[in-house]
Amino acid sequence: DAGVIQSPRHEVTEMGQEVTLRCKPISGHDYLFWYRQTMMRGLELLIYFNNNVPIDDSGMPEDRFSAKMPNASFSTLKIQPSEPRDSAVYFCASSPSQGNYGYTFGSGTRLTVV
């Protein structure tokens, strides 16, 4: 398995533009997680899915953020409109289970909003 695949690796966009981040989890993993990482706040859970269904989106900062998982092999995180404070590294991770199994992370998308 190629692991968790994220795209793009880097994204630079202007404030107000729509940004879409993509993730392909490991086949057979029932859980998919979207995280954001900054120096100030560390790793923050934004939302997670179980069997393609969103379970907890309490970490999504505001209505500008949305996430979908239309099937078991694909998920998107969308920011519309983007703001400079959204600049961070966004990680997708997948796992067969929650706390009792290790998570496999993608390489992340470094988002810069100017």
Add this chain to the structure above:
Amino acid sequence: SQKIEQNSEALNIQEGKTATLTCNYTNYSPAYLQWYRQDPGRGPVFLLLIRENEKEKRKERLKVTFDTTLKQSLFHITASQPADSATYLCALANYQLIWGAGTKLIIKP
């Protein structure tokens, strides 16, 4: 509220020595504790998981202890190598993972 503390200062260790990283927590009783390694520009990589009823777990040069009375986990790397230099994150869970901020480990040749 739940709180996880890892050494915020970088840990400098001489090659060949044992590196010991600490993870302390409060206001929480996790069933599992996980350790990850993160290199610059990469995602965290899972290393070890230890359960609340396990005192110690080993994997090659790595050893993790879990003391639920002290609310502390220690992560040891024996015979450390420069390639072990990275940031190490602990995460606690009953269901969702709660993450520490990580400790940067530098192994000097």
